[in-house]
Amino acid sequence: MATVIRTARERARDELTLEIKKEARRQLAEEGAQRLSLRAVARELGMASSALYRYFPSRDELLTALIIDAYNALGERAEQAVAAGPPDDARARWHALCDSVRAWARQHPHEYALLYGTPVPGYAAPAETVAPAARVALALISVLRSGAGQVQLTAPVRPLRGALAEQAAALVSAVAPEVSAGLLTRGLVAWTQLFGMISFELFGHLVGSVDPADEFFAHTVEEMADFLGLP
Amino acid sequence: MATVIRTARERARDELTLEIKKEARRQLAEEGAQRLSLRAVARELGMASSALYRYFPSRDELLTALIIDAYNALGERAEQAVAAGPPDDARARWHALCDSVRAWARQHPHEYALLYGTPVPGYAAPAETVAPAARVALALISVLRSGAGQVQLTAPVRPLRGALAEQAAALVSAVAPEVSAGLLTRGLVAWTQLFGMISFELFGHLVGSVDPADEFFAHTVEEMADFLGLP
DNA sequence: CTCTGTCAAGAGCAGTGCTCTCGTTTCGGT
DNA sequence: ACCGAAACGAGAGCACTGCTCTTGACAGAG
Numbered sequence: 001m002a003t004v005i006r007t008a009r010e011r012a013r014d015e016l017t018l019e020i021k022k023e024a025r026r027q028l029a030e031e032g033a034q035r036l037s038l039r040a041v042a043r044e045l046g047m048a049s050s051a052l053y054r055y056f057p058s059r060d061e062l063l064t065a066l067i068i069d070a071y072n073a074l075g076e077r078a079e080q081a082v083a084a085g086p087p088d089d090a091r092a093r094w095h096a097l098c099d100s101v102r103a104w105a106r107q108h109p110h111e112y113a114l115l116y117g118t119p120v121p122g123y124a125a126p127a128e129t130v131a132p133a134a135r136v137a138l139a140l141i142s143v144l145r146s147g148a149g150q151v152q153l154t155a156p157v158r159p160l161r162g163a164l165a166e167q168a169a170a171l172v173s174a175v176a177p178e179v180s181a182g183l184l185t186r187g188l189v190a191w192t193q194l195f196g197m198i199s200f201e202l203f204g205h206l207v208g209s210v211d212p213a214d215e216f217f218a219h220t221v222e223e224m225a226d227f228l229g230l231p
Numbered sequence: 232m233a234t235v236i237r238t239a240r241e242r243a244r245d246e247l248t249l250e251i252k253k254e255a256r257r258q259l260a261e262e263g264a265q266r267l268s269l270r271a272v273a274r275e276l277g278m279a280s281s282a283l284y285r286y287f288p289s290r291d292e293l294l295t296a297l298i299i300d301a302y303n304a305l306g307e308r309a310e311q312a313v314a315a316g317p318p319d320d321a322r323a324r325w326h327a328l329c330d331s332v333r334a335w336a337r338q339h340p341h342e343y344a345l346l347y348g349t350p351v352p353g354y355a356a357p358a359e360t361v362a363p364a365a366r367v368a369l370a371l372i373s374v375l376r377s378g379a380g381q382v383q384l385t386a387p388v389r390p391l392r393g394a395l396a397e398q399a400a401a402l403v404s405a406v407a408p409e410v411s412a413g414l415l416t417r418g419l420v421a422w423t424q425l426f427g428m429i430s431f432e433l434f435g436h437l438v439g440s441v442d443p444a445d446e447f448f449a450h451t452v453e454e455m456a457d458f459l460g461l462p
Numbered sequence: 463c464t465c466t467g468t469c470a471a472g473a474g475c476a477g478t479g480c481t482c483t484c485g486t487t488t489c490g491g492t
Numbered sequence: 493a494c495c496g497a498a499a500c501g502a503g504a505g506c507a508c509t510g511c512t513c514t515t516g517a518c519a520g521a522g
Contacts, residue, residue: 008488009499009500013499013500034265037477037478038478038480039477040478048503049478049480050480050482050501050502051500051501051502053479053480054499058480059479114349116434116436118349118434119435120265154385155386158454161450163446164447167440167446167447185447185450186454188441188447188451189455192424192451193420193428194427195427196424196425196426196427196428196431197427199347199426199427199430200426200427203347203349203350204350205364208361208365209402212394214394215395215398216416219392219416220419220420220423223388223420224420226386226389240469240520244469268509268510270508270509270510271509278471279470279471279472280509280511281470281472281473281512282471284510284511285469285470289510
């Protein structure tokens with residue numbers, strides 16, 4: 001196969017592409033996306049800045065590559081956390097999922113900000129990013145599915161009206177046939193709550209109220225598990 | 232008073248300061264904070280870029296001024312929405328609060344991103360920003376206080392452990408003496424949920440699931456009202 | 463009227479993303 | 493084995509950016 005018998009040129013190209021992403025990721029982790037500079041990457045790699053354009057057509061493309069890698073890293077971590085939890089304990093899996101996402105975010109704050117912070121102006125997420133981006137959400141849904149049969153809601157879900165009913169039904173039939181539309185909607189609420197809380201913690205909005213946020217986070221995850229009716 | 236009898240110089244200075252902020256806000260609203268350029272502001276005002284530094288010592292200082300203005304605009308809008316609601320209907324006030332925040336965010340997406348998106352690298356929020364930033368949270372707490380007596384929780388609040396118990400107690404005694412620590416903690420959960428949901432909507436994370444988000448937002452606000460036990 | 467502090471403007475520095483050109487190297491087909 | 497085409501790295505250069513420093517003009521206070 002052509003993918004196995006590669007010319008020296010192709011091997012060098014692939015290696016350099018990885019090297020560029022590695023150095024870019026290093027600068028991203030240290031300084032943030034805003035200060036990620038193509039020239040600085042080139043300088044660190046000992047090459048001319050113009051040479052980088054043979055590998056990434058623009059700075060945005062390089063950032064997109066980093067975004068995809070970050071989504072996959074976070075998604076993989078979340079999937080592993082869910083898979084490692086006891087199969088019959090949806091609540092434990094929910095905790096594992098939330099903890100893993102928060103831990104990753106705290107370990108990679110700039111990458112988290114790149115994914116869930118302010119989008120780059122005039123930047124439309126390319127189609128290649130949506131699948132990696134969906135992994136965390138799908139992990140959350142897999143938790144709901146694993147506990148779908150034994151869900152015990154303390155309060156009944158308010159009826160879904162109009163467009164929301166259709167959206168929820170479409171999602172149910174697409175990714176979670178054994179979950180009710182009401183429970184899936186609660187999953188969406190918990191999803192936005194999780195990332196809202198993590199963003200507030202990382203972006204400094206909890207300073208002065210519940211910072212450090214470890215116990216607030218643990219408590220909230222538990223309360224949201226109740227909200228989801230997880231057994 | 233010296234603030235009334237102002238020299239022509241002082242008046243010109245104040246006017247130009249406002250003019251600069253106005254033009255900067257215009258560019259911010261159009262292009263986002265990332266692309267806000269001091270030189271472009273100066274160009275638009277017909278002055279040299281170096282002259283701007285007599286009014287704002289750096290780009291960050293100008294951004295800080297815009298941040299404070301934005302926090303105040305959002306805070307004022309939220310306070311008015313709460314105040315305009317029926318005094319004896321905490322649930323209606325909660326809806327008004329959430330709707331006003333979302334409406335402002337959708338009308339001023341770049342300013343919202345400046346407040347709740349990725350913080351600028353190496354930028355520590357100056358002390359002048361914390362009071363304006365707290366206004367929305369205080370408006371939320373005022374809703375909790377107005378309904379504190381008649382709260383009916385569908386599920387009891389999980390016990391607060393360790394540091395969280397202390398943090399919640401400190402907040403209660405500082406800003407909401409008639410609210411229980413458990414309810415206030417739920418308020419914090421709803422607070423992070425609200426901004427998480429709005430951020431996801433504005434930053435494009437709801438595309439493909441519940442976009443447009445109007446009905447999802449309304450539904451979630453109602454469910455969170457139940458979560459808070461609002462009458 | 464003089465003197466002092468404020469002001470706008472211009473030049474300049476160091477940095478950015480990106481483009482174009484120019485030799486050189488490498489690869490695939492003949 | 494050769495030769496043209498494609499890929500490559502380097503360099504110069506463009507149009508920007510935030511920011512600093514100097515220079516000369518002007519307004520306000522004594």
